[in-house]
Amino acid sequence: MLPRRRCPFCRHWYHPDPRLNQRQETCGRPECRQKQKRKSNQLWRAKNPNYFRTPYAQQQKEKYGTRADHKRRYRQQHPDYVRRNAGYVRKWRQKLRQTPVSPTSSDPHASVEAEKTSSRVSP
Numbered sequence: 808m809l810p811r812r813r814c815p816f817c818r819h820w821y822h823p824d825p826r827l828n829q830r831q832e833t834c835g836r837p838e839c840r841q842k843q844k845r846k847s848n849q850l851w852r853a854k855n856p857n858y859f860r861t862p863y864a865q866q867q868k869e870k871y872g873t874r875a876d877h878k879r880r881y882r883q884q885h886p887d888y889v890r891r892n893a894g895y896v897r898k899w900r901q902k903l904r905q906t907p908v909s910p911t912s913s914d915p916h917a918s919v920e921a922e923k924t925s926s927r928v929s930p
């Protein structure tokens with residue numbers, strides 16, 4: 808088994824998958840992988856600051872509009888999609904309301920600071 812490593816996001820120890828070995832950066836939980844992806848995207852954009860500002864990118868934007876423009880147009884042309892999506896959103900919001908906020912959640916809106924410190928003392 809490979810030596811265990813620490814996830815930079817949730818600070819949990821994990822054993823990297825032997826197939827990924829050195830390339831594995833996180834423990835593999837969806838939240839941590841999402842954070843890692845966001846971080847690597849930011850790094851990439853910092854290294855390639857002009858990638859989305861080329862004449863080609865500008866040309867594409869003039870021809871097709873921004874992503875928001877496209878989405879607005881699509882929603883106008885597909886009322887059934889809007890209705891279906893509204894159903895998904897309603898279901899998702901209900902699920903959000905039902906799931907209790909866990910003390911280990913990294914959600915900055917959930918202020919459970921007192922619980923967080925006590926759970927660290929007695930796991």
Ligand SMILES: [Zn+2]
Pocket residue numbers: 814815816817818819833834835836839
């Ligand atoms: Zn993690």
